[in-house]
Amino acid sequence: MIGERQDVGNFGLLGLAMMTASDFGEAIRLGVHYAPITGAMLELQLGNLPEDGPDEIALTAWMRNREPDIEPFLCEELFSSCLKLCRGLLGPGFSPLRTELAYPPPPNADDYARVLGCEVRFDAPANRVLIARHWLDTPMSAHNPVSARHVLALCREQMPAERSTSEIVAVVGNLLRLQLADSPRLVDIAAELHLAERTLRRHLQGAGTSWQELHDRVRRDVAETMLGKPGARVSEVGVAIGFQDAREFRRAFKRWTGKAPSEVRERR
Numbered sequence: 001m002i003g004e005r006q007d008v009g010n011f012g013l014l015g016l017a018m019m020t021a022s023d024f025g026e027a028i029r030l031g032v033h034y035a036p037i038t039g040a041m042l043e044l045q046l047g048n049l050p051e052d053g054p055d056e057i058a059l060t061a062w063m064r065n066r067e068p069d070i071e072p073f074l075c076e077e078l079f080s081s082c083l084k085l086c087r088g089l090l091g092p093g094f095s096p097l098r099t100e101l102a103y104p105p106p107p108n109a110d111d112y113a114r115v116l117g118c119e120v121r122f123d124a125p126a127n128r129v130l131i132a133r134h135w136l137d138t139p140m141s142a143h144n145p146v147s148a149r150h151v152l153a154l155c156r157e158q159m160p161a162e163r164s165t166s167e168i169v170a171v172v173g174n175l176l177r178l179q180l181a182d183s184p185r186l187v188d189i190a191a192e193l194h195l196a197e198r199t200l201r202r203h204l205q206g207a208g209t210s211w212q213e214l215h216d217r218v219r220r221d222v223a224e225t226m227l228g229k230p231g232a233r234v235s236e237v238g239v240a241i242g243f244q245d246a247r248e249f250r251r252a253f254k255r256w257t258g259k260a261p262s263e264v265r266e267r268r
Contacts (some may be wrong), residue, residue, distance in 0.1 A: 002079025002116060008088035013154050014038055018089060018140075027089060030152070031082075032059070040060070042074055042127075043171060049125075050222075050240035057136065058128045062174060064167055072106050075127050080115050082129070089137055096131050100124035119137035125225070126186030146168055157198040168193065168200070169207045169214065176218045185241040186211045220256040223249075227265040234261045240255040 008015040014034050018027035032044045042061040052058060059076055079099060089093050098119040099112065105122045112120040115131075175189050190200040204210055220242045226237045238249030238261075251260060253261045 003077045003082075004080035004084065008085055009083060011038060013151060013158065015085065015088075017148065017151045018085070019142045019156055020047060020144045021064045021094060021140050022137065022143050022145075022148075023140060024086075024090060024138040027140060028059070028136070031085075034155045036160050037155060040078070041175065042078055045174060045178055047175070050181045052130070057133050058130045058178075060126050060128045060174070060178065062127060064170055067101065071103055071127075072101075075101055075103075075113075079129050083116060089140065090135065094135065096129045098130050100126065100128045100130070102127050102149050113241045168195075168203045169209065172200070172204070173214060174220055176215060177222060179220060180219060180241045181239065189227065202259075216252075216256060220253070223253060223261070224257070224264060227261055232265055234265065237261065 003010065008019060011018070011031075014031060014037060017030050017034065019025040020245070021030055029046060032046050033045050036132075042063060045060045046057065047060065048056070048058050053081065059082070063074065077249045083094075083096070096116060096118040096180060098121065099116050100105060100121045101112075102124055103122065109120075109122065149210055171193065171268060172189055176184060177190060179188075186200065187197045193200065195203075222241050223237050226232055234250065235246040237242075238246050241249070243249035253259070253264075
């Protein structure tokens with residue numbers, strides 16, 4: 001009910017920044033980056049999982065510290081209000097491809113498909129809305145480069161202070177998970193967080209970890225999850241987490257877990 005009442009104006013400066021962007025792809029990237037100025041209680045990331053199709057892009061949302069009692073409300077409000085925002089930018093014909101939610105169906109589950117206008121899947125690996133990539137190229141009718149520069153300057157001024165080290169580690173882990181197949185580098189993740197590579201490395205060290213350790217942990221967790229699915233193939237799991245050579249993946253997995261991937265697959 002709260003989300004359905006929102007429109008572009010309710011997003012304040014961020015809504016204006018998105019309206020004056022050059023196209024919807026830029027608008028949604030600005031929305032993800034500057035979401036903290038709206039008081040958003042969920043972290044956001046634009047990016048795909050290995051199993052997603054090439055013609056879809058996902059907006060993923062997660063809580064820094066997961067609280068199952070309020071997670072459904074936060075997701076309902078966020079995704080329904082974002083839908084109203086997108087329709088305000090693109091017109092009433094916009095609809096997502098599907099919505100995936102990482103919690104069981106709530107008592108009001110039937111309302112989800114009605115409000116969001118798409119297929120809804122519960123008990124999914126993450127809270128995500130997937131949209132067709134072709135929407136990203138849609139020009140913004142109110143695009144104005146001069147206004148955009150002024151509004152973005154105001155958005156930057158309103159961004160909250162730097163996150164704590166523990167929050168940054170959590171965000172890096174989620175960014176890694178969304179980009180594993182592309183073998184992301186530390187410098188790439190640092191750029192997404194608008195941090196210097198040296199600064200991000202220092203944050204990770206301050207949290208008692210390192211880039212390599214965190215990268216390996218995320219790859220291990222994703223690999224174990226994928227190997228537990230029926231019909232999983234070791235070579236495909238390796239590619240999904242960034243290994244082009246199946247032998248290299250087997251050696252790495254044995255180093256992480258002490259077991260061969262085929263052992264874990266058969267046991268599951």
